[in-house]
Amino acid sequence: MQAPLKIAVAGAGLVGSLLAIYLKRAGHTVHVFDRSPDIRNVNFSGRSINLALSQRGWRALDEVGLGDEIRNIAIPMDKRAIHMADNSLNYQYYGKDGESIYSLSRGGLNRKMVSLAEAEGVEFFFETRIWDVNLQTATLYTGETERGAWSELQYDMVFGADGAFSRIRHRMQRQNMFNYSQNFLNTGYKELNIPANADGTHKLDTNSFHIWPRGAFMLIAMPNVDGSFTCTLFMPFEGENSFESLKDKQTLEAFFAQHFPSTQDVIPNLVEDFFKNPTSSLVTMKCYPWVFEDKVALIGDACHAIVPFYGHGMNAGFEDITILSQMMEQYGNDWATILSEYQKSRKPNADAIAELSYRNFMEMSVDTANPDFHLRKKIEKWFSERHPDKWLPLYSRVTFSHRPYAEALAIGDRQKAIMDEVMKLDGITDNWDKPVTEQHILRLLEQDTLTT
Template identity: 85%
Template sequence: MQTPLKIAVVGSGLVGSLLAIYLKRAGHTVDVYDRSPDIRKIQFSGRSINLAMSHRGWRALDEVGLGDEIRKLAIPLEKRAIHLVGQPLAYQYYGKEGESIYSISRGLLNRKMVSLAEAEGVNFFFESRVWDVSLETATLHTGETERGAWTDLDYDMVFGADGAFSRVRHRMQRQNRFNYSQEFLNMGYKELNIPANADGTHKLDKNSFHIWPRQDFMLIAMPNMDGSFTCTLFMPFEGEKSFESLKDKETLEQFFATHFPSTVDVIPNLVEDFFKNPTSTLVTMKCFPWTFQDKVALIGDACHAIVPFYGHGMNAGFEDITILSQMMEQYGDDWTTIFKEYEKSRKPNADAIAELSYRNFLEMSSKTADDKFHLQKKIEKRFSEKYPDKWLPLYSRVTFSYRPYSEALAIGDRQKAIMDEVMRMEGIENNWDKPIVDARILELLEQ
């Protein structure tokens, strides 16, 4: 337990709610502010991508005894199911036997996290707009409008967990020597839905992450507990095959019939969902520093928003909390040191998962449909099973381990260079499982 402080968390999303539980368990008074209504009282749909919980996220939940409660909301996904036009369904397993990522509805999880935090004694203030924060005094400024009367709320400390367009970070950006960048992809995403069968079962294999890879665009589907799938269409905003080009019912239906024929019978509300749901943007945001003295700190998307193609936005945010908690245990009441060590530890790893996430779009949209890529993965899997101390595939290092993201990026680059050499071996298609290939990989690892 630390010396009790009065702490405000801005943002009641997944990271804000879990952080509030950790802070409450450490003995603090915790108030959470969010400009939105209580998520437990509203319909949540229309702009979401299902979450993929993996080792790092589970660790943060398990350390406060909440993992088993959340596992009740999750469906294990052991493999990718690749849907190609005119070809049979193909499967790619993620890791070793028993290793899975877990599909969870964002809305379902967020509701549960708020309720769990409330049960711990955390105070929530919904529909409360934080317009600014005084960094030196950890004072929040709330009000109905940005230019109207504000109420000042004094705290010992403030955490900004208010997402990629954080108001807390907006204030920190106005300091000298604060670095900030944001980069939008030229593609967006739109939520669609595959409803359950009449008996409540899933229309597609429920333990697969379904991908329809089409190079410049793709469709994914992840299962929900009620038998439905949340689908996400990723496409460029403009161009020949883009959101801009799908302007009416006929064009949309023809596009799906041509490029996603296996979905025609399972997405009955395609037209309604497509034109009703918003087209959302994809942004990578980086900044530094993440903290101000011992008063204010950013966490989660507020300091490192990433694109969703590795499924690690939530996992990275939850790992922020794990590292912060370790620093709290190590340094006691020395919050200046806690904050400095927290941002020093997390910044390189946040940058690394941002890069890995961007690269993984190329893998998901193009390479999953490529025969040479499949062969390369088979070689890597076979070699790693034979020499587990010498080779852990990049995906497993990111998703099924707790090793730093920055280490995964560096080792992944080295492994890619080795596999590029291996794939150039004469007759690799016929000799991929022969001792000569093992010998070549071992040789390259020694260099």
């Protein structure tokens, strides 16, 4: 337990709610503010990408005893189901021994997290807009409008967990020497839906992350506990095969019949959902510093928003909380040191997962349809099973371990260079699991060790 403080958390999303639980457990009074209505009372749909919870996220939940509560509303996915353009279906398993990522409805998990935080004694203030914060005094300014009257709310500390367009960060950006960048992809996304069968079962394989890779665009589908799938269509905003080009019912239906024929019988409300749901954008946001003295700190998307193609936005945010908690245990009541060490630890890892997430868009949309990609993955899996001390595939290093993201990025780059050489071997398609391939990889690894 720490010396009790009065702490405000801006943002009642996934990271804000879990952070509030950690802070409450540490003995603090915690108030959470959110500009939106209570998510438990609204229909959360139309612009969501399902979550993929993996080891880093589970660790943060398990450390406060909440993992089992969340496992009850999660579905394990142990593989990718890759739907090819010719209607064939390929499976690619993620890890070893049935290792899985877990599909969760974003809205369902957020509702659960808010209720769990309230049960801990955290107090929520919904439909409350924060317009500004005094960094030196940790004072929040709230009001109905930005130009109207504001109320002053005094705290000992403020955490900004209010997303990629954070109001708390907006104030921090006005400091001298504050670095900030944002980069939007030319690709956007739209939510679609595969309903459950009449008996409540799933129309597609339940324990798969479904991908229809088509190069510059792709469709994904992730299972929900009610038997449905949340689908997400990723496409360029403009140009050929873009959201701009799909302007009417006939064009849309013809496009799906051509590029996603296996979905025709499972997405009955395609036209309605497509034209009803918004087209949303994807942004990578970076900034530094994340903290101001011992008064204000950013966490989650507020300081490192990433694109969703590695499924680690939430996992990275939850890992922020794990590291912050470790610093709290290590440094006691010295919040200036806690926050300083937290940002030093997390900044390089946040940058690394941002890069990995950006790269994984190409893997999902292009590489998964390439036979050479599947061969590379088979070789990596085969070699890592024979030499687990020498090779852990990048995906497993990111998703099924707690090693730093920055380390995964660096090692992954070296492994890619090695696999590029392996794929040049004569007869690799037929000899991929032969001693000659194994010895070649071992030699390349030895050379890599000598040069690093």
